Amino acid sequence: MIRKKLYKSKLLSLGLTTLMLAKPMEVMAASTKTLLATEYIAEENVKINEIQIPELLITEILPDSKNVNGSDAYEFIEVYNNSNVELNLNDYKLYYNYPDNGDASDTLWVDINKDIKIQPKATIVFWIKNGNNNQLTVEDFNNNFKTNLELNVNLFELSNGGMANSGARALRLTTSIKEQVDFISYNMNGVKDTSADKSIKYRYDESSSKSIMTTNKSDPDPGTVKDSDKPVQANITIPQNEAVTEDITAGNFTIEEGLIFKVKASSNETNIKTVKLSYKNNKII
Numbered sequence: 387m388i389r390k391k392l393y394k395s396k397l398l399s400l401g402l403t404t405l406m407l408a409k410p411m412e413v414m415a416a417s418t419k420t421l422l423a424t425e426y427i428a429e430e431n432v433k434i435n436e437i438q439i440p441e442l443l444i445t446e447i448l449p450d451s452k453n454v455n456g457s458d459a460y461e462f463i464e465v466y467n468n469s470n471v472e473l474n475l476n477d478y479k480l481y482y483n484y485p486d487n488g489d490a491s492d493t494l495w496v497d498i499n500k501d502i503k504i505q506p507k508a509t510i511v512f513w514i515k516n517g518n519n520n521q522l523t524v525e526d527f528n529n530n531f532k533t534n535l536e537l538n539v540n541l542f543e544l545s546n547g548g549m550a551n552s553g554a555r556a557l558r559l560t561t562s563i564k565e566q567v568d569f570i571s572y573n574m575n576g577v578k579d580t581s582a583d584k585s586i587k588y589r590y591d592e593s594s595s596k597s598i599m600t601t602n603k604s605d606p607d608p609g610t611v612k613d614s615d616k617p618v619q620a621n622i623t624i625p626q627n628e629a630v631t632e633d634i635t636a637g638n639f640t641i642e643e644g645l646i647f648k649v650k651a652s653s654n655e656t657n658i659k660t661v662k663l664s665y666k667n668n669k670i671i
């Protein structure tokens with residue numbers, strides 16, 4: 387019988403690095419209310435309130451716009467701060483999704499690792515830069531929609547292929563640890579919702595707890611959400627106490643299994659949106 391060698395795996399301990407890097411590092415985070423990917427800890431997903439209105443919503447998309455160099459030039463996604471507090475985009479991610487292929491088809495589109503603030507009731511707009519429209523400027527965008535958005539303030543460029551004009555597609559907005567905040571879809575069940583230069587709008591429906599398409603023939607108004615398209619505001623209380631974190635990394639690991647860092651973060655006052663883990667090693671590069 388081959389006996390697997392056990393290694394000590396204290397967080398921040400020295401000497402682990404070369405072993406760890408032999409395999410991809412996997413970081414797991416968990417909280418009493420939100421759990422992250424890959425490996426779950428058996429705890430109930432407890433909600434503070436019975437009805438939770440999302441603080442951040444996808445309110446408008448334009449999957450099909452006029453072309454430049456053969457591609458849609460002005461595709462955009464509008465996101466609205468439906469809360470009473472300033473939100474930091476650093477705590478959220480946006481995924482493009484293929485509903486016919488399930489949740490596993492999520493493709494990460496927005497993962498911002500810097501502080502970008504959205505004020506209460508304000509919006510930000512993501513403009514798709516697909517290669518063929520890369521030469522267009524913010525001035526072009528504003529001229530096209532008669533808007534006055536500012537680059538990297540409330541207008542951000544996304545570099546990817548853009549939103550398909552045909553075929554079922556969706557966008558999933560989540561916190562950093564992938565707890566879903568909002569989900570919208572179009573072209574479902576063989577129905578074509580897109581048409582050139584007409585945007586699709588969504589309004590969060592409190593009774594079904596889902597964002598519902600309200601029109602697929604809107605004149606685009608990136609950066610503006612009409613009062614009639616706003617749901618009940620989410621009232622967020624700023625936590626008074628820091629979240630409690632606990633290192634629950636296994637004490638030993640085998641080199642075959644690799645080491646998984648596990649950190650448990652919890653708060654009685656809010657859900658956990660982001661967990662960051664840092665470690666040190668003794669390797670001098």
Ligand SMILES: [Ca+2]
Nearest residue numbers: 449458549551
């Ligand atoms: Ca498109």
Ligand SMILES: [Ca+2]
Nearest residue numbers: 446607608610
């Ligand atoms: Ca709008």
